[in-house]
Amino acid sequence: MRVKVAMGGVTARLARFYRRSEGARGLALLSPTMIIMVAALAAPLALLTLYSFWTQAGYGVDTTLTLAQYADSLGRPTYRALFYRSIEISAAVTLITVLLAYPMAYFVAFGVEKSKFIWLILLTIPFWTSYLLRIFAWKLILGYNGVINSGLMSLGLIHAPLEFLLYNPFAVVVALAHAWAPFAILPIYVSLEKIDRSLLEAASDLGDGPVRRFLRVTLPLSLPGVIGAAVLIFVPTTGDYVTPALVGGSGGVMIANVIEEQFDKVGNWPLGAALAIASMAAVGIATLLFTGAMRAAARRIH
Amino acid sequence: MSEDFLRIAHVSKRFGGVTAVDDADLAIARGEFFSLLGPSGCGKTTLLRMIAGFEYPSAGDIFVEGARITDLPPNQRPSNMVFQSYAIFPHLNVFDNIAYGLRKAKLKRAELRKRVEDALAMIKLDGFGARRADQLSGGQRQRVALARALVQRPKVLLLDEPLGALDKRLREAMQIELRQLQKSVGITFVFVTHDQEEALALSDRVAVMSGGRILQIASPRELYEAPNCREVADFIGEINFFDGVVRARDGERATLDAGAAGTMTVAAPDAAGTKLLLALRPEKISLSAAGGRVAGTVAAAAYLGERSHYNIRIAGRDAPVSVAAQNTAAQAGHKVGEAVHLDWSDDAVLILRS
Known part of the structure; x- marks a missing residue:
């Protein structure tokens, strides 16, 4: 009996602590995600970081801490060129996707009166099939005997198939921009939808025509959505591996393809780890520079 | 017709099957403080928005100083508006909000600064230029909205329930300020309100609206002492x-x-x-x-x-x-x-x- 009473006391005290402490409740809500994040993300990342300071020795690893892998990653011109190309390709993808997504988001936010929901669902259609299938579809469209080439040839506009369509950075940009479009449309749509319509009326009332009004009110107020969309696309596409592997050819190889080689064919895990960490740092720095520049630009608009 | 500074000639507005404004016909004199008074949904705001250019009449015409403005977009009209929500640009500070409409006018830097600072002084917010919109109280936002419109030196100032969101004391203080301001700048005011006391206290003349129709246009005293129908008598005060x-x-x-x-x-x-x-x-x-x-x-x-x-x-x-x-x-x-x-x-x- 006494034990039961004591137990009851402990549970009651715990329950009271739980109810009163906001921190404890927050932690309880977070913990399922936290467990997964720690086990599947933080721990492997820590291991990867550790590996990047080691050296490959035959089939084993020399665990003496060294910066040699980083010196190799950043020093060798091939890798440096790949870093630049990855950033360039994904910057191009980001720019093109945001530029194409903005009018679509604008249309749904301002042009559609009712059933916006259906339009938003329609925008997610590219997601309804597997990413691999979509890339193979692009191969069919852009390929040597693909839809574009055979179409243009049957129209008599060209005599030999165009070769610049597939297996190069262009194909990578096209496939990625198509795949990531919904990720750009949704945040931009949300930020446009939030804009108080009376602000637009006020701008017109104060003398702005449609173009000036867009540049002075709509665009700056939708900038958070644009920045969000850009980051959301830039960060994952820099490290994309499948798309360049399938449609990039030799000219479209990106950093992730080399990282994969180090872990797989070459079997130099420490170098692969150092390349991976360096590419994370590069993306992080590029993102910070970009958001900083956008915010500074936003402040200068009158 | 020289007295007809702002003329609303048989203006109607239909949204689908609903008639929001039904044959509104009135003339407002230069420098007049004119109110559109009525319960919500009576069409007063729609009428105001047609003067501003945010809605276009289904029938009828609007003239300012004899010039037909019916089809002009809002940015080409000689009117400016104080919005019910104030519509202060959240990404701009107070100075840039007030200067918003002046930037297009290609004023010299010093001239622009002077006009904005004069406007800030007029609304008793000197030194508030650098404040962000979210650092302002309701009353201050209202003043900024007023200054932003007045600095444009419009021929007609349109006010859409500008005092509705303020508490009673502040509203009464703003009523007095608004009236004094209107007398000093001499601009024609068209003021929309559902608050009959406010309309009586501020206006030279009031148009009472109900169900899209204008019931009576008269001075506040006449509306109260000699209403022309049961609806007006009932709406203005108790009876x-x-x-x-x-x-x-x-x-x-x-x-x-x-x-x-x-x-x-x-x-x-x-x-x-x-x-x-x-x-x-x-x-x-x-x-x-x-x-x-x-x-x-x-x-x-x-x-x-x-x-x-x-x-x-x-x-x-x-x-x-x-x-x-x-x-x-x-x-x-x-x-x-x-x-x-x-x-x-x-x-x-x-x-x-x-």
Whole structure:
């Protein structure tokens, strides 16, 4: 009996602590995600970081801490060129996707009166099939005997198939921009939808025509959505591996393809780890520079 | 027609099958403080938005100084608007908000700065230029919206319930400021409100609207003292209605039988037997312990500080008569259940035909 009473006391005290402490409740809500994040993300990342300071020795690893892998990653011109190309390709993808997504988001936010929901669902259609299938579809469209080439040839506009369509950075940009479009449309749509319509009326009332009004009110107020969309696309596409592997050819190889080689064919895990960490740092720095520049630009608009 | 500074000529607006504004026809003089008054959904805001250019009339025309502006977009109209939500640009500070419409005018830097600073001084917000919109109180936002519109030096300033979101004290202070401002800048104001006290206190003239139609356009005093129909009388202040029948005529005057309210003699050209609607304002009725036209009992009493409000039940009438009495040193006030006598002058009785 006494034990039961004591137990009851402990549970009651715990329950009271739980109810009163906001921190404890927050932690309880977070913990399922936290467990997964720690086990599947933080721990492997820590291991990867550790590996990047080691050296490959035959089939084993020399665990003496060294910066040699980083010196190799950043020093060798091939890798440096790949870093630049990855950033360039994904910057191009980001720019093109945001530029194409903005009018679509604008249309749904301002042009559609009712059933916006259906339009938003329609925008997610590219997601309804597997990413691999979509890339193979692009191969069919852009390929040597693909839809574009055979179409243009049957129209008599060209005599030999165009070769610049597939297996190069262009194909990578096209496939990625198509795949990531919904990720750009949704945040931009949300930020446009939030804009108080009376602000637009006020701008017109104060003398702005449609173009000036867009540049002075709509665009700056939708900038958070644009920045969000850009980051959301830039960060994952820099490290994309499948798309360049399938449609990039030799000219479209990106950093992730080399990282994969180090872990797989070459079997130099420490170098692969150092390349991976360096590419994370590069993306992080590029993102910070970009958001900083956008915010500074936003402040200068009158 | 030189007096018609702003002319709204037979303007109607239909949204689908709904007529929001039905044949509005009015002329506003230069420098006038003109109010559109009515309950929500009466079409007053739609009419204002048609003057601003945010809606286009389904029929009719709008002229400013004789120039037709009906089809002009808002940015080409000689009017500016103070929005109900104030519509302060959240990404700009106070200075840039006020300067917004001036940047297009290609003013010199110093000239622009001077005009914005003069505007800030006018609304008593000197030194607030660098504040962000979210650092302003409701009253300050309202002033910034006002300054942003006035700095454009519009011919007509349109105000869409600009005081609606403010608390009572601030609203009363802003009413006085607004009126003084309007007199000093001399700009024509078109003011939309559902608050009849506000409309009466501020305006040179008021248009009372209901169901898309303009019922009466008159000075505040005339609206209150001589409403032209039951709806206007009912909407402006409180009022008691009685049914009356003309019993006898004597030249210009007619003797009426108003049932429970007794008989009275008023100036009316109607023939004997004509049914009339009579109306009597609560403050025109006096209460006394003895002596008066009609006897009744106090059904409800509300003490409102400088005056008290009573509902008096009288024999032969379902609705109680509402009476407002000034609380003076001599008047102690009446208690519920007390027997009282009601009296009024025949001249205070309004005759409504509709």
